Amino acid sequence: MKLPSHITSTARRRAESASDRTPIYAMVGNPNSGKTTLFNALTGLRQKVGNYPGVTVEKKIGTTWSQHGKPIQVIDLPGAYSLAARSPDEAVLRDVLFGRREDTPQPDRIICVVDAANLERNLYLVHQILDLGRPVIVALNMMDMAAAAGLKVDAAALERALGVPVIPCEAVHGKGLVGLRLAMSRVELPLARHRWDVPAAVAPAVAELQASLTDNEGRAPLVARAEALLLLTDFDTVRVAGSRPLSARTHEILGNWRQRWESAGTDWAATLIRSRYDSIGGLCQDVVVRTREQGPSRSDRIDAVLCHSFWGWVVFGAIMTALLFSIFSLAEGPMDWIESQTTALKGLVNGAMAAGDLRALLTEGIIGGVGPIIKFLPQILILFFFVGLLENTGYMARAAFIMDRPMSKVGLNGRSFIPLLGSYACAIPGIMATRTIENAKDRLVTILVAPLMSCSARLPVYLLMIATLLPGDAVSAGKKAGLMLLMYALGTFGAFGFAWLFKRTLFKSAPPHMIMELPPYQPPRLREILRQMLGRAWLFLKNAGTIILAISIVLWALTTYPKHPDPAATPTEQIAHSFAGQAGHLLEPVIKPLGFDWRIGIGLITSFAAREVFVSSMGVIFGVAGADENPTPLRDALRAARWPDGAPLFTPLVCLVLMIYYVFAMQCMSTVAVVKRETNSWRWPLFQIFYMTGTAWLFCFVVYQMGRSLGY
Amino acid sequence: MSARTQTIVALAIVAVTVALLVRIYVQKCRKPGCGGDCGALSPEVKKLQARLKK
Numbered sequence A: 001m002k003l004p005s006h007i008t009s010t011a012r013r014r015a016e017s018a019s020d021r022t023p024i025y026a027m028v029g030n031p032n033s034g035k036t037t038l039f040n041a042l043t044g045l046r047q048k049v050g051n052y053p054g055v056t057v058e059k060k061i062g063t064t065w066s067q068h069g070k071p072i073q074v075i076d077l078p079g080a081y082s083l084a085a086r087s088p089d090e091a092v093l094r095d096v097l098f099g100r101r102e103d104t105p106q107p108d109r110i111i112c113v114v115d116a117a118n119l120e121r122n123l124y125l126v127h128q129i130l131d132l133g134r135p136v137i138v139a140l141n142m143m144d145m146a147a148a149a150g151l152k153v154d155a156a157a158l159e160r161a162l163g164v165p166v167i168p169c170e171a172v173h174g175k176g177l178v179g180l181r182l183a184m185s186r187v188e189l190p191l192a193r194h195r196w197d198v199p200a201a202v203a204p205a206v207a208e209l210q211a212s213l214t215d216n217e218g219r220a221p222l223v224a225r226a227e228a229l230l231l232l233t234d235f236d237t238v239r240v241a242g243s244r245p246l247s248a249r250t251h252e253i254l255g256n257w258r259q260r261w262e263s264a265g266t267d268w269a270a271t272l273i274r275s276r277y278d279s280i281g282g283l284c285q286d287v288v289v290r291t292r293e294q295g296p297s298r299s300d301r302i303d304a305v306l307c308h309s310f311w312g313w314v315v316f317g318a319i320m321t322a323l324l325f326s327i328f329s330l331a332e333g334p335m336d337w338i339e340s341q342t343t344a345l346k347g348l349v350n351g352a353m354a355a356g357d358l359r360a361l362l363t364e365g366i367i368g369g370v371g372p373i374i375k376f377l378p379q380i381l382i383l384f385f386f387v388g389l390l391e392n393t394g395y396m397a398r399a400a401f402i403m404d405r406p407m408s409k410v411g412l413n414g415r416s417f418i419p420l421l422g423s424y425a426c427a428i429p430g431i432m433a434t435r436t437i438e439n440a441k442d443r444l445v446t447i448l449v450a451p452l453m454s455c456s457a458r459l460p461v462y463l464l465m466i467a468t469l470l471p472g473d474a475v476s477a478g479k480k481a482g483l484m485l486l487m488y489a490l491g492t493f494g495a496f497g498f499a500w501l502f503k504r505t506l507f508k509s510a511p512p513h514m515i516m517e518l519p520p521y522q523p524p525r526l527r528e529i530l531r532q533m534l535g536r537a538w539l540f541l542k543n544a545g546t547i548i549l550a551i552s553i554v555l556w557a558l559t560t561y562p563k564h565p566d567p568a569a570t571p572t573e574q575i576a577h578s579f580a581g582q583a584g585h586l587l588e589p590v591i592k593p594l595g596f597d598w599r600i601g602i603g604l605i606t607s608f609a610a611r612e613v614f615v616s617s618m619g620v621i622f623g624v625a626g627a628d629e630n631p632t633p634l635r636d637a638l639r640a641a642r643w644p645d646g647a648p649l650f651t652p653l654v655c656l657v658l659m660i661y662y663v664f665a666m667q668c669m670s671t672v673a674v675v676k677r678e679t680n681s682w683r684w685p686l687f688q689i690f691y692m693t694g695t696a697w698l699f700c701f702v703v704y705q706m707g708r709s710l711g712y
Numbered sequence B: 001m002s003a004r005t006q007t008i009v010a011l012a013i014v015a016v017t018v019a020l021l022v023r024i025y026v027q028k029c030r031k032p033g034c035g036g037d038c039g040a041l042s043p044e045v046k047k048l049q050a051r052l053k054k
Ligand SMILES: Nc1nc2c(ncn2[C@@H]2O[C@H](COP(=O)(O)OP(=O)(O)OP(=O)(O)O)[C@@H](O)[C@H]2O)c(=O)[nH]1
Pocket: A029, A030, A031, A032, A033, A034, A035, A036, A037, A038, A048, A049, A050, A051, A052, A053, A054, A055, A056, A057, A077, A078, A079, A080, A141, A142, A143, A144, A145, A169, A170, A171, A172, A173, A392, A522
């Protein structure tokens, strides 16, 4: 029999001398117990950390060094309350531990990160992990939080009870890292002393499944035993892309036993789970001492306001308003500075070079395309500062809590709100975050509506349109922020509306109950927020310097060639004659009812790559007209644009309609690719493009025609 | 620089850009996902993954 390649390679690796091999550690624990914080501290990486459950949804690999300078690989995993996976992120954890992932080696050793302030709940997973028979180190994290809650956790007693190293830590303050690294550097780690005896009546089933898992799936004996226990106690239905399915033989054995138990009328699964809880309860009695009786904690007192059915909403509204207001008022100065710099650069190039195609490429294509985008960097920074603040303090989970009621009206629950809220930054991490949703239908609905939330890529489009619509400094920042708020609200209500519709039609299922822990509030860690902010700023600039730059260059070529036969043709006539102009003219009949001309049409086509490309395309197309010796800001160029009959193109109504178009239309290739991967088919991304862009067209049509008939 | 040279240089830049765009697109097709654009994957991790592959 030929063994699958992963098994032979594992065997080969085992055969090599143990000291040569890089040991692999997995970070495992309940959600929000500080795994990623610890992982970052060990590896020096900067994976995302946040004070709410479900931040990490995919495995991440890093390297750290042992006390002896040898490399150690560490895998950071999503959190879970139990190995029985109920949602895709938990399935990632289960699959990595059982060696079911194709792309990840099975870890040799496991670091169980435990929240000392909630020891009993956290130990359930530890208990299951110990069954795997792998060397385990327990990192007793959040000792500061436990002390603040009036708990004294005796690490030595826990170590004695479990028989594995227990290291008290405070990951955020870097405490306990030395001890943890020392434990990780040990050549031999003791195996758990604790043994959990399976009730005798279940033993034959466990044995038979264990044998099949060892033979057919190639598991190590103890892992096979743990997996057998899990298969018997929980339905093992959640699957994620990249996980290896169980063999048919194992399925068959499992089905037989289930049937047998069902006909006998005994609930062995419940018995198994109960006996585990009893064993943990006994353990905690000896380990945790309550030093003082606790009244309501500080977090409880804050929650009395933030989760209040009225004040909660007031605060939520205030936060959103503050965000939008600061986007307009704080960013003004830096924006103007960036704009003046790009204008100066344009002038410099124009002065230094003779007229010609290369000069045009530099000024109109490159500076004209990338400049207007970079201008919005300050706003992006502000947006991500706020997002970081919400994530860091623990407000995110509260937002989900107060949103639970409106969400349940549309048939989802508050948990779906975290991915939606995350989509304000970018739909892609938002869609990834839906992995924490248990119900597959709800997850799909959330994925389908997430791109309707106004992401940061729409910000440049909105801002450009608002600048064109509400000219100059005469208009107060409040008015502009109000218009922006309207767009955000439109997207959010759109998302809710479609979720309601989908839950009524395509994905009928009962509204699920939300079970989610509200983590204690933490003071915002400014360094962490700044780091995340700078990371995003860097990505934004990188994007502007690569994809957007490239698209601008290509678009410039498409608007420049073929050249108009008459050398004295106006820039607009030239673009109309070009390839891009011809494509835009083809599209014009479709978009003319929305008040858009062929030049806007070119922007709509190019911005399918990413929404902010619209701004750079407008820069290339309309910047040409205003170029020459004294370049004007883009918004003035837009305001000067005319239809052939001399009527202004960017009327206030058209600006508004364009913004509405970008609220709804699915204009992002990266999102399409991620939806394809997360849903594992082309059906849903295609459906999404169709329904979103269709809605955008219809909505814009209605608004434009109504506005026209009202005389705007 | 004469107008003719300018046109040739400009067209050469455009050609290189198109080639790069095609390359990025093909890479995306082969490895779907955000390609790190979303911040869910740090650059350090990507470097590490590349090293691990080797
Ligand atoms: N007070 C205190 N806070 C901590 C400690 N360790 C981590 N935190 C905070 O706890 C929160 C959660 O940390 P993460 O590292 O994201 O937790 P995680 O286990 O990776 O969470 P998931 O990825 O959602 O499973 C963050 O706000 C951290 O700053 C600690 O020892 N003490």
